[in-house]
Amino acid sequence: xxxxxxxxxxxxxxxxxxxxxxxxxxxxxxxxxxxNGAGKTTLFNLLVGELASDSGEIHLDGERVDRLxxxxxARLGLARSYQKNxxxxxxxxxxxxxxxxxxxxxxxxxxxxxxxxxxSVQEDVERVAAQVGLEAxxxxxxxxxxxxxRRQLEVGMALASGPKLLMMDEPTSGVGPAMIDGFxxxxxxxxxDLTILIVEHDMDFALDLADRITVLNYGExxxxxxxxxxxxxxxxxxxxxGADDA
Amino acid sequence: MFHQTxxxxxxxxxxxxxxxxxVQTGGYYGRELVIEACILAMxxxxxxxxxxxxxxxxxxxxxxxxxxxxxxxxxTALLGWPPSLSFVIAIVASxxxxxxxxxxxxxxxxxxxxxxxxxxxxxxxxMIFDAPMLGGDDGMAGVKRLxxxxxxxxxxxxxxxxxxxxxxxxxxxxxxxxxxRSGFGRTLSGVKANEDRLRALGxxxxxxxxxxxxxxxxxxxxxxxxxxxxxxxxxxxxxxWTLSGEALVVVILGGLGTLVGPLVGAIxxxxxxxxxxxxxxxxxxxxxxxLILTVLAGGRGLYGQFEYVxxxxxxxxxxxxx
Numbered sequence: 001x002x003x004x005x006x007x008x009x010x011x012x013x014x015x016x017x018x019x020x021x022x023x024x025x026x027x028x029x030x031x032x033x034x035x036n037g038a039g040k041t042t043l044f045n046l047l048v049g050e051l052a053s054d055s056g057e058i059h060l061d062g063e064r065v066d067r068l069x070x071x072x073x074a075r076l077g078l079a080r081s082y083q084k085n086x087x088x089x090x091x092x093x094x095x096x097x098x099x100x101x102x103x104x105x106x107x108x109x110x111x112x113x114x115x116x117x118x119x120s121v122q123e124d125v126e127r128v129a130a131q132v133g134l135e136a137x138x139x140x141x142x143x144x145x146x147x148x149x150r151r152q153l154e155v156g157m158a159l160a161s162g163p164k165l166l167m168m169d170e171p172t173s174g175v176g177p178a179m180i181d182g183f184x185x186x187x188x189x190x191x192x193d194l195t196i197l198i199v200e201h202d203m204d205f206a207l208d209l210a211d212r213i214t215v216l217n218y219g220e221x222x223x224x225x226x227x228x229x230x231x232x233x234x235x236x237x238x239x240x241x242g243a244d245d246a
Numbered sequence: 247m248f249h250q251t252x253x254x255x256x257x258x259x260x261x262x263x264x265x266x267x268x269v270q271t272g273g274y275y276g277r278e279l280v281i282e283a284c285i286l287a288m289x290x291x292x293x294x295x296x297x298x299x300x301x302x303x304x305x306x307x308x309x310x311x312x313x314x315x316x317x318x319x320x321x322t323a324l325l326g327w328p329p330s331l332s333f334v335i336a337i338v339a340s341x342x343x344x345x346x347x348x349x350x351x352x353x354x355x356x357x358x359x360x361x362x363x364x365x366x367x368x369x370x371x372x373m374i375f376d377a378p379m380l381g382g383d384d385g386m387a388g389v390k391r392l393x394x395x396x397x398x399x400x401x402x403x404x405x406x407x408x409x410x411x412x413x414x415x416x417x418x419x420x421x422x423x424x425x426x427r428s429g430f431g432r433t434l435s436g437v438k439a440n441e442d443r444l445r446a447l448g449x450x451x452x453x454x455x456x457x458x459x460x461x462x463x464x465x466x467x468x469x470x471x472x473x474x475x476x477x478x479x480x481x482x483x484x485x486x487w488t489l490s491g492e493a494l495v496v497v498i499l500g501g502l503g504t505l506v507g508p509l510v511g512a513i514x515x516x517x518x519x520x521x522x523x524x525x526x527x528x529x530x531x532x533x534x535x536x537l538i539l540t541v542l543a544g545g546r547g548l549y550g551q552f553e554y555v556x557x558x559x560x561x562x563x564x565x566x567x568x
Contacts, residue, residue, distance in 0.1 A: 048446065074448035086446075088439045095247055099436045103447040107429035108454065111461070115429040161447050 308489030344463020385481030
């Protein structure tokens with residue numbers, strides 16, 4: 001599904017992504033781990049096209065995508081949620097989701113169809129809202145919702161775009177234990193053919209969900225394996241979990 | 247995001263009926279004012295679509311209006327083409343020109359977008375100004391009006407022409423409202439709010455902007471064709487950037503991003519201008535003060551402020567009942 005070959009990115013003299021190779025199978029849940037500054041979010045930005053790589057290739061479903069723009073990659077099924085909320089704050093939760101559904105259904109260029117009254121669009125909006133637990137908050141303006149609800153909406157926006165590959169950048173950052181449980185249930189309920197790439201700092205949450213784990217350090221892939229292999233790896237414990245745990 | 251509220255509908259109907267009544271009762275002078283207000287309102291409406299809903303502050307809408315006016319004038323006065331065919335071709339031309347300007351300018355943002363549209367507008371101005379065939383500085387006379395004799399309407403008289411302007415203003419509003427309610431229109435509002443996120447959702451943002459600009463050019467084109475028929479004369483003054491500025495002033499005065507506000511602003515500006523200019527030459531001063539007060543009062547504009555007050559009163563009443 002996703003094939004990354006020899007991907008490199010430098011900011012001046014600083015190499016933030018160094019010869020990264022990554023192969024993710026369809027339906028796989030891949031966890032990207034690494035300490036702060038390891039290049040996890042940069043890798044996400046390179047994959048979705050928000051940053052241009054210096055060299056290397058990115059293939060999605062066999063198609064080379066690294067020369068495509070952000071919107072073209074999204075249309076091929078690459079969706080992401082952001083580490084910092086990136087929503088339409090002045091609009092309601094329903095209007096936010098409707099924008100994503102409208103784009104996914106190719107209605108963004110339709111100048112006649114009123115998507116606000118379109119039953120099929122509204123059905124999708126309600127379905128996604130229920131999926132992320134926001135069905136009771138549909139008509140609230142985003143700026144009036146709680147931080148945790150905005151995190152839920154972040155994931156909802158990505159889901160509403162009907163992705164093949166869902167990339168989530170720290171979906172549980174800043175939310176309480178109850179909401180983390182909610183996210184766990186959400187991820188477990190997603191279709192098994194949906195490929196998920198997730199950056200997460202909550203280790204219990206992440207290790208429970210992941211099929212495989214990739215660890216980055218200073219922009220390099222230093223480990224790849226199953227969650228149990230990661231737990232047993234001295235290298236992973238040293239660079240990620242800290243020397244005390246090693 | 248656009249919502250055609252009951253308040254907007256009622257305001258629109260009152261404005262259109264008021265203009266219609268003034269055509270009947272205001273005499274020749276009154277009809278001239280109505281025509282002028284309608285043409286300015288159509289131009290302001292076209293600016294509000296891109297500025298109020300798409301976040302694109304344009305300084306070339308005067309040129310779009312002027313281009314349509316010149317296209318219509320050239321076809322009817324120089325080529326002798328039927329006004330009805332020229333009407334359609336001129337509007338299509340301004341739509342295509344606006345789409346092209348939008349496609350290029352949409353690669354920029356903020357002040358650079360304003361400068362890009364200003365540059366395009368000036369290019370159109372210079373090209374027409376320097377074309378001897380189009381009359382250059384002297385302009386071009388002999389522009390024909392639509393011939394509606396077949397349906398029993400004498401378009402050469404000011405009253406039917408004024409009613410046609412009101413009808414086209416209503417049509418322009420209806421088209422804009424339909425577009426803004428569609429998937430495309432809502433996406434345009436999304437572009438204004440957060441274009442990076444929309445791009446991440448798979449939207450070709452530049453194309454949305456270009457098409458919105460093209461649609462806006464269509465509305466400006468209707469205004470231009472009516473302006474050419476009104477005076478039956480076109481001159482490079484129609485293409486000046488100051489006309490784009492005036493349209494922007496009207497939008498801000500009436501209420502940016504309200505759609506009905508530009509109509510309020512245009513009618514207010516035209517009528518106030520004529521009333522005050524009969525007393526003093528310094529009518530700009532009064533408009534300037536009104537604009538400063540509007541901005542200081544929250545920037546909602548005349549209609550926007552009215553809507554804000556009504557909505558707040560409704561909420562307070564609902565709270566008291568609860």
